[in-house]
Amino acid sequence: MADTVEQAKQGKQPKSVRVVLLALMIAMMLAMLDNMIVGTAMPTIVGELGGLEHLSWVVTGYTLATAASTPVWGKLGDMFGRKGAFLSSIVIFLIGSALSGMAQDMGQLIGFRAVQGLGAGGLMVGVMAIIGDLIPPRERGKYQGLMAGVMALAMIGGPLVGGTITDNWGWRWSFYINLPLGAVALALVTAVLHLPKKRSKAGIDYLGVVLLTVGITSIVLVTTWGGTEYAWTSARIMELIGIGVAALIGFVYWQTRAAEPVVPLHIFKSRNFTLMSVIGFITGFVMFGATLFLPLYQQAVQGASATNSGLLLLPMLGAMLVTSMVAGRVTTSSGRYKLFPVVGGALMIVGLYLLSLMDTETTRLTSGVYMAVVGAGMGCLMQITMLVAQNSVQMKD
Numbered sequence: 001m002a003d004t005v006e007q008a009k010q011g012k013q014p015k016s017v018r019v020v021l022l023a024l025m026i027a028m029m030l031a032m033l034d035n036m037i038v039g040t041a042m043p044t045i046v047g048e049l050g051g052l053e054h055l056s057w058v059v060t061g062y063t064l065a066t067a068a069s070t071p072v073w074g075k076l077g078d079m080f081g082r083k084g085a086f087l088s089s090i091v092i093f094l095i096g097s098a099l100s101g102m103a104q105d106m107g108q109l110i111g112f113r114a115v116q117g118l119g120a121g122g123l124m125v126g127v128m129a130i131i132g133d134l135i136p137p138r139e140r141g142k143y144q145g146l147m148a149g150v151m152a153l154a155m156i157g158g159p160l161v162g163g164t165i166t167d168n169w170g171w172r173w174s175f176y177i178n179l180p181l182g183a184v185a186l187a188l189v190t191a192v193l194h195l196p197k198k199r200s201k202a203g204i205d206y207l208g209v210v211l212l213t214v215g216i217t218s219i220v221l222v223t224t225w226g227g228t229e230y231a232w233t234s235a236r237i238m239e240l241i242g243i244g245v246a247a248l249i250g251f252v253y254w255q256t257r258a259a260e261p262v263v264p265l266h267i268f269k270s271r272n273f274t275l276m277s278v279i280g281f282i283t284g285f286v287m288f289g290a291t292l293f294l295p296l297y298q299q300a301v302q303g304a305s306a307t308n309s310g311l312l313l314l315p316m317l318g319a320m321l322v323t324s325m326v327a328g329r330v331t332t333s334s335g336r337y338k339l340f341p342v343v344g345g346a347l348m349i350v351g352l353y354l355l356s357l358m359d360t361e362t363t364r365l366t367s368g369v370y371m372a373v374v375g376a377g378m379g380c381l382m383q384i385t386m387l388v389a390q391n392s393v394q395m396k397d
Contacts, residue, residue: 036158
């Protein structure tokens with residue numbers, strides 16, 4: 001397959017590479033589809049398991065585990081090979097999915113979702129890293145645009161699938177549905193992905209991982225508990241802010257001293273990388289927030305069923321699909337990308353403002369238009385930020 005990789009670098013796409021790309025698309029769909037399905041099923045899950053006050057933790061636990069594990073998976077891929085790390089992440093994700101489907105209370109579900117998140121971190125970073133190994137920089141826009149299309153397709157299909165499954169089979173199948181898809185991705189990657197064996201002897205920066213995890217967890221707890229569980233000025237919130245800030249400062253300091261840092265800080269010397277990372281973070285924040293709370297709004301405020309709440313997300317997700325594909329194609333063909341972050345950011349800001357105006361009197365047509373504006377903005381930003389950031393650093397980073 002070393003020859004196959006070389007062919008891919010020259011712009012040729014043999015059948016085996018196309019099969020690998022299919023497996024990567026399935027893996028990407030796994031990670032994205034899960035969040036979309038769960039978002040639609042959440043009102044039903046809360047109705048059966050209780051724990052409405054812990055609703056946000058079903059997503060927060062998943063997101064925390066994903067964020068903390070992503071740099072570790074990247075380092076494991078460098079040390080032991082991307083294929084092994086990627087396969088391991090699929091297996092962990094599937095174990096978390098099976099356990100989530102068997103959860104008997106909200107505490108168990110949150111814990112098992114964290115296991116899913118550990119696997120999802122490897123799925124996300126593995127897909128992008130393997131594409132970077134297989135595809136030359138100029139061609140990546142086309143394939144990452146394709147991945148954006150898969151993500152948007154998962155977002156479109158996820159609420160529909162989640163609503164249909166929840167209404168007909170029960171919410172537990174919202175997690176079990178991952179198992180056959182994951183098995184297909186596992187089989188394809190095992191059979192056809194053979195990357196050149198370039199393993200690093202460098203170790204994992206365990207102290208960096210701990211500091212980053214403590215910092216992120218503390219800040220997320222502040223944003224989750226502040227104003228709800230505890231007053232913003234309470235001692236507990238102040239303690240968490242102090243711990244989080246201290247851990248993140250310690251993390252940055254340690255990364256300048258560590259032999260093999262979790263995050264090589266020199267990559268932030270690239271203005272493009274830094275800017276795209278910030279924009280990508282904001283876009284992801286908006287995307288996950290919208291896909292969690294809009295179905296809840298539609299079911300609790302507008303009285304939609306689980307299935308219909310999925311249908312009502314179509315304007316946002318359809319707009320995201322179209323603009324992400326267009327952005328990827330245009331960037332690949334012309335090499336120009338600056339227009340898309342500007343237009344996408346403006347659309348997202350306007351769309352979020354419009355969403356903030358929705359209340360009990362908002363019609364479904366009006367909310368659909370508002371969501372389409374947000375979706376168009378996110379589509380312009382999603383893969384362009386990843387593409388520009390990836391092409392702004394050296395391959396070893």
